[in-house]
Amino acid sequence: MRLTATVVIALRALRRNKLRSVLTALGIIIGVAAVIAMVSIGNGAKSLVEGQIASLGRNVISVFPGSATTGGMRGGWGTSSTLTIEDAQAIEREIAGAVAVSGEVRDRQQVLANGLNWNTSILGESPGYLSIRDWELSSGAMFTAADERSTAKVAVIGQTVVTNLFPDVDPIGQTLRIRNLPFKVVGVLKPKGFNFFGSDQDDVVIVPLTSAMRRVSRRQNLSGILIQAQTPESISRIQQDITDLLQQRRGGREPDFTVRNQMELAEAATATSRTMTALLGAIAGISLVVGGIGIMNIMLVSVTERTREIGIRLAIGAHDRDVRMQFLIEAMILSILGGVLGVALGIASSEIVSSQLGWPVLVSTSAVVIAVVVSAVIGIVFGFYPAHKAARLDPIDALRFE
Amino acid sequence: MQPVVQLENVTKTYSNGEVEVHAVRGITLQVMPGEFVAIMGSSGSGKSTLMNVLGCLDRPTSGRYLLDGVDTSGLERNERADLRNRKLGFVFQGFNLLSRTTALENVELPMLYSAERISSAERRRRAVQALDIVGLSDRAEHLPNQLSGGQQQRVAIARALVNRPQVLLADEPTGNLDSRTSVEIMGVFQKLNEEGITIMMVTHELDIARFCRRNLIVRDGRIVRDEAVPDRLVAAVEMQRLREAETAAKLIGST
Structure with missing residues (x-):
């Protein structure tokens, strides 16, 4: 039928x-x-x-300092202060496939400008940071490697900072003061919004890493290192290479750092x-x-x-x-x-x-x-x-x- | 000429738990093409069982049954289904039409189960033709509940005819009908038989059996009498007589 x-x-x-x-x-x-x-x-x-997650950047691998043990008291991740700018430079030099590397120093400071003041986060970064974060400028330009070498007093600022400090002037070329040091605004970032932890990514002032370390935070160690891998496929290899490299630089001491990639973050x-x-x-x-x-x-x-x-x-x-x-x-x-x-x-x-x-x-x-x-x-x-x-x-x- | 139905010492025994019921106890029978046979008997005589065997719905316990020269005893369930579809046509006492299905669709039904593929246009053409034979082509789109008992039985006959069977088997085809409609249905059977179709029907009404050419009487699972009908009734004549009787009754009633 x-x-x-x-x-x-x-x-x-x-x-x-x-x-x-x-x-x-x-x-x-x-x-x-x-x-x-x-x-x-x-x-x-x-x-x-x-x-x-994508707003955090593209193919990003992060290195965080590990835990420090002080007099028998073991701190959590990030308490160690052994991640240095030399580590960042070694990664930049030796890791194949790492297209951008940026050491990072985070701080919070009161910022003054234009007769106004605002408490915001100060990021010390390398010029490659914007590429790592997949972030663009709405005007001006990013500071350069030369600025980083010369610990120049220049800054790139986020939209929230613009709103609060430069409500009706073009911020480019203006001066803002961090810890009473004048920084010249060279660039303004495009808005990026809130990240998934709920913090405002536009509430930021980015200065050269060296300037942040010597002039603002006055510290020798990094809060972290951000690395951008060339392709998503190379992430895990590069992650391993970084681990090996840093391990090698520490001559076999217990690892005092942790390497994470964005995928892990996304998965969590x-x-x-x-x-x-x-x-x-x-x-x-x-x-x-x-x-x-x-x-x-x-x-x-x-x-x-x-x-x-x-x-x-x-x-x-x-x-x-x-x-x-x-x-x-x-x-x-x-x-x-x-x-x-x-x-x-x-x-x-x-x-x-x-x-x-x-x-x-x-x-x-x-x-x-x-x-x-x-x-x-x-x-x-x-x-x-x-x-x-x-x-x-x-x-x-x-x-x-x- | 080869017999279309040939039974050789056929028995059928049902085992009902411990008790064995011998419904058919050795029947030998030959039916030639073009015959019109009535099988008679009281209830429990085994005539229904015989009918089921003849209809390939049931297999004999022993003996051989040749339908159109083919031995059916070794056939599987589906092979018997094909045989029923191709060589047999069934007419039941209760008409057994599909409800809420038009007369035409009911008649088309056997063709849906044919081994050969028949186009829907061809199915329709053959169904209309079969309905035409029983005089119901104008009722093709009616549902069974819109038809009288006699009309329903005629649809059932059309359905039985549509695959051009070797034998038409009818199980008490007039059992649910009044006498006048019964004569009408017997008229249809006689007409078909005159056109060469072999018909075997079960009935317990002597009057109805007299329309057939040959009568078998079954008792206790055996054929006890097998004879040609001497004074065969002709449905057309009987209809005429009934009409006259009615007219007479009306005339008497009106005076």
């Missing part, structure tokens, strides 16, 4: 019981809608976090949302199974109800296979119908969530395809037993059935 004829027969049977068909599919509809909505919201959250940040998505996905999966059981239930009722019809079909020459296919296709149509309606409902509800709650929502094509395929599979799995039961009927008994 031809498949199209079977499909027509199955559709006819479903059309005879419209309300029942819709109610049966409802379990699948809700299950699929839940999956789609959950995955969309989860993806939206993930892409938001990923965007924030997305782990939570992944756990959440998995959990919600599991709940949605359970509701799909429940929906499948609903379909099985109705198909069993339907087989009993239509025993006589099955008897007629068998008597006039239907094979087991024909009857099995008929009921299997009915179950599949129900579940695929549920899947398609569920996808529509899921997309609609995630759109509502996005417009009403302002959450970022990202409907993934793969989730849609998977949902429809899974619901078809559910139709086959849960439709199989009733279909098998129908196909096994004896035509004589089936014809006698009242």
Whole structure:
């Protein structure tokens, strides 16, 4: 018997019981809608976090000072003060594939300018910093390597600093004072917004690393070293090379530094949302199974109800296979119908969530395809037993059935 | 000429737990093409079991059954289904049409299960033709519940005919019909038989059996009488007689 004829027969049977068909599919509809909505919201959250991670820079590897032990008291990561500008220079010199290296010194200072003052973070960096952070200037220029060598008193400032210190003048060429030292503003950064830890990345004054170390912070050690790898693929190799290099420079002492890459950071940040998505996905999966059981239930009722019809079909020459296919296709149509309606409902509800709650929502094509395929599979799995039961009927008994 | 139906010492035994029921105890029978046979017997005589065996719905416990020269005893479930589809047509007492399915679609049904592929246009053409034979082509789009009992049975006959079977098997085809409609249905069978179709029908009504050419009487799972019908009734004549009787009744009623 031809498949199209079977499909027509199955559709006819479903059309005879419209309300029942819709109610049966409802379990699948809700299950699929839940999956789609959950995955969309989860993806939206993930892409938001990923965007924030990306704002940290491109292919970035960070070296942080390790823990220091003072009189038996072990400090945490970052308490060691052994990361030096020479380490940064060694990395720049010796690591192949490191396109930009910037030692970093962080500080907070009161900054005065234009008759106003503002407490902001002072970053001592190398000229390569903007490339590492994937950050552009809106006007002016970055300070140069020559400035760094000569511990020049120049600064590049973020938008928040502009707003607070230079509300109505062009900051380029203006002077701001840090610890009473005049720094000339040579560049203004484009806004970058908040990072995912919630701090304002634009609230920053960047000065040459050497200037920061000698003039502002007056310290010898670095808060960290940022390295940009050429390609994402080379990150882990470069990370290892840096570890080896620094280890070698310390002549076998216990490592007092830690090397991290951006991927690890991103993974940590997305782990939570992944756990959440998995959990919600599991709940949605359970509701799909429940929906499948609903379909099985109705198909069993339907087989009993239509025993006589099955008897007629068998008597006039239907094979087991024909009857099995008929009921299997009915179950599949129900579940695929549920899947398609569920996808529509899921997309609609995630759109509502996005417009009403302002959450970022990202409907993934793969989730849609998977949902429809899974619901078809559910139709086959849960439709199989009733279909098998129908196909096994004896035509004589089936014809006698009242 | 080769017999279309040939039973050789066929038995059928059901085992009901410990008790064995011998429904058919050795029947030997030959039916030639073009015959019109009535199988009669009281309930429990084994005529229904015999009918199930003849219809390839059931397998004999022992003995051989040759349908159109082919031994059916070794056939599998699906092979028997193909045989039913190709060589047999069934007419049931309760009509057994698919509800909420038009007369035309009901008649098309056996062609959906045919081994050969028939285009939907061809299916439709043959179904209309079969409905035309039973005089119902104008009711093609009606649903069973929009048709009278006689009309439903005629749709069922059209369905049984549509694959051009060797034998038409009818199980109490007039059992659910009034006497006038019964005569009408027997008229359809007689017309088909005159066109050369072999018909075997089960009935317990003597009047109905007299429309056939040959009567078998089954008792306790055996054929106890097998004879040609001497005073065969002709449906057309009987219809005419019924009409006259009705007219007479009306005339009497009106005076």
